[in-house]
Amino acid sequence: MSAQGGPLLAVNGVTLQYKTKEHLVTATYRVSFDVNLSDRFVLLGPSGCGKSTLLKAVGGYITPVEGELQMKGQRITRPGPDRVMVFQEFDQLLPWKTVRQNVMFALQSSGRLKGKEAEDRAMAYIEKVNLTRFANSFPHTLSGGMKQRVAIARGMAMEPDILLMDEPFAALDALTRRKMQDELLQLWDGTRFTVLFVTHSIPEAVRIGNRILLLSPHPGQVKAEVNSDGTDPVDASTGMRLSDRIHKMLFSGQHVGQEVAHV
Amino acid sequence: MSNPPMPRPEFVRDQVAERDFGVVEQPLTAWERIYGNGLVRKLFILIVLAAVWEIYARYLGNPLVLPTFTSTLQTFVERIANGELVARAATSLQVLLQGYAIGLALAFVFTVLAMSTQIGNDLLETLTAMLNPLPAIALLPLALVWFGLGNASIVFVLIHAVMWPVALNTHSGFRSVSNTLRMVGRNYGLRGAGYVTKILVPAAFPSILSGLKVGWAFAWRTLIAAELVFGTTAGSGGIGWFIYENKITLDIPAVFAGLFTVIIIGLLVESLIFRTIEQRTIRKWGMQH
Numbered sequence: 001m002s003a004q005g006g007p008l009l010a011v012n013g014v015t016l017q018y019k020t021k022e023h024l025v026t027a028t029y030r031v032s033f034d035v036n037l038s039d040r041f042v043l044l045g046p047s048g049c050g051k052s053t054l055l056k057a058v059g060g061y062i063t064p065v066e067g068e069l070q071m072k073g074q075r076i077t078r079p080g081p082d083r084v085m086v087f088q089e090f091d092q093l094l095p096w097k098t099v100r101q102n103v104m105f106a107l108q109s110s111g112r113l114k115g116k117e118a119e120d121r122a123m124a125y126i127e128k129v130n131l132t133r134f135a136n137s138f139p140h141t142l143s144g145g146m147k148q149r150v151a152i153a154r155g156m157a158m159e160p161d162i163l164l165m166d167e168p169f170a171a172l173d174a175l176t177r178r179k180m181q182d183e184l185l186q187l188w189d190g191t192r193f194t195v196l197f198v199t200h201s202i203p204e205a206v207r208i209g210n211r212i213l214l215l216s217p218h219p220g221q222v223k224a225e226v227n228s229d230g231t232d233p234v235d236a237s238t239g240m241r242l243s244d245r246i247h248k249m250l251f252s253g254q255h256v257g258q259e260v261a262h263v
Numbered sequence: 264m265s266n267p268p269m270p271r272p273e274f275v276r277d278q279v280a281e282r283d284f285g286v287v288e289q290p291l292t293a294w295e296r297i298y299g300n301g302l303v304r305k306l307f308i309l310i311v312l313a314a315v316w317e318i319y320a321r322y323l324g325n326p327l328v329l330p331t332f333t334s335t336l337q338t339f340v341e342r343i344a345n346g347e348l349v350a351r352a353a354t355s356l357q358v359l360l361q362g363y364a365i366g367l368a369l370a371f372v373f374t375v376l377a378m379s380t381q382i383g384n385d386l387l388e389t390l391t392a393m394l395n396p397l398p399a400i401a402l403l404p405l406a407l408v409w410f411g412l413g414n415a416s417i418v419f420v421l422i423h424a425v426m427w428p429v430a431l432n433t434h435s436g437f438r439s440v441s442n443t444l445r446m447v448g449r450n451y452g453l454r455g456a457g458y459v460t461k462i463l464v465p466a467a468f469p470s471i472l473s474g475l476k477v478g479w480a481f482a483w484r485t486l487i488a489a490e491l492v493f494g495t496t497a498g499s500g501g502i503g504w505f506i507y508e509n510k511i512t513l514d515i516p517a518v519f520a521g522l523f524t525v526i527i528i529g530l531l532v533e534s535l536i537f538r539t540i541e542q543r544t545i546r547k548w549g550m551q552h
Contacts, residue, residue: 038314057452059446061449079446079449079450079452080450080452081452083450084450084451085446085450087447089445090441091441091443091444092447094444094447094462095464095466095548095549096466096468096544096548096550105451106451107495109448109451109452109457109461110451110452138547138549139549140548140549140550141549158451214286231539
């Protein structure tokens with residue numbers, strides 16, 4: 001419909017709430033942002049800013065109480081294979097399927113491809129993440145980093161309109177994490193897929209994203225949206241590195257909150 | 264902080280070449296291998312138990328109270344050879360399998376119902392809480408009134424014995440499937456029956472399998488007890504009836520041979536069927552060690 005020219009994903013004034021046993025929690029309050037084609041869009045904020053909840057809403061698992069999420073001009077109402085999620089947890093792979101079967105499972109269950117075609121596509125993406133040697137291994141025999149690479153291959157093999165990544169590298173050690181970030185950027189160079197990436201790490205956001213949305217906590221509200229070229233440049237006007245600027249924006253409010261309120 | 268007065272020197276070392284290691288990989292000794300085989304260890308336990316039995320029975324010297332292992336084995340072999348025990352076991356197994364199969368099917372229906380609606384969930388929880396503690400054998404008199412003196416009554420109590428523990432295990436297995444896996448399933452468009460068979464069942468398989476085992480054991484116990492209480496159904500009678508008959512005629516080695524048959528079928532089913540399923544599924548998948 002209005003897909004031509006408009007943003008790929010449009011989030012308009014979205015308020016999200018979820019219930020725990022005792023409370024009704026507002027996770028985000030009237031959040032708006034647009035993700036364009038081939039964006040590496042990062043949602044960044046401290047824990048409790050509702051960034052994961054926001055990602056789940058884009059995934060179609062949560063319905064907003066206010067506002068609207070649109071994908072290519074269509075309202076998002078439920079999960080679907082056009083928006084594939086990659087989770088933080090290592091148990092997102094089906095333990096009863098091998099690496100190859102896990103990728104094929106996604107293609108077959110969603111009805112994208114069948115039989116030989118599914119297998120060829122699966123193997124092509126497994127090769128992209130350098131796991132061809134482990135195609136017939138079961139997930140429990142792989143390291144955490146390898147499991148995440150399989151999950152990324154599974155997501156990318158679907159060739160979704162947007163790849164939703166919920167802190168996919170957060171449970172990895174620092175060395176592996178760094179390597180995975182590089183690999184993700186290399187993959188992006190190859191296919192220019194659109195990705196919406198959630199993280200609470202400022203360096204990761206600066207490295208991965210070309211556009212970073214900063215959210216303030218309790219409940220999550222948009223604080224700023226900045227551009228990044230991955231090199232953490234020094235801003236000419238303020239003389240600060242991008243990461244320092246982000247840090248200041250995210251954390252200044254907490255200490256001087258009272259003062260700011262009556263300025 | 265200032266540096267300590269005596270800074271330690273830095274160093275970089277070369278790695279030891281692989282051929283210089285004492286042992287990198289070496290085959291285990293024969294004894295280590297034998298001990299590592301679970302079947303051998305279990306056979307050893309069985310042999311020790313049989314030896315203890317034999318020694319104590321000889322010491323007691325009263326075959327009416329406790330026949331020796333060898334005389335039990337002898338009777339067992341005789342009764343197998345003349346076909347009596349085989350026929351009895353076949354009768355028992357036939358009834359058992361009917362009850363087990365229907366019980367499993369009903370348990371599955373109840374669990375799927377419980378997974379799909381809140382009221383189904385409450386229904387299953389209430390029913391299992393009420394009926395699971397009720398010994399199946401206590402329902403036998405009622406079953407006789409309802410279904411008459413036939414196999415149907417025994418099958419009915421077997422269903423009761425199997426259904427609730429299996430449903431309970433399967434249900435708790437389904438509920439403990441991680442939220443991530445559920446979301447993965449829905450992400451790729453799985454719903455309804457596809458979601459249950461492709462995500463829930465395999466993910467809950469450890470619990471389901473233990474439910475199947477518990478159900479099997481309960482079914483056996485209930486069947487033998489029912490046959491003991493209620494006797495023969497349609498002429499031939501099963502192992503429980505065999506035990507009862509031989510007790511009447513004070514043929515105690517045959518009583519033991521009957522019990523022996525139950526034990527052996529139990530061991531076979533456990534080691535051949537359940538163990539194979541376990542190894543080909545949850546162990547291979549790393550869901551159990």
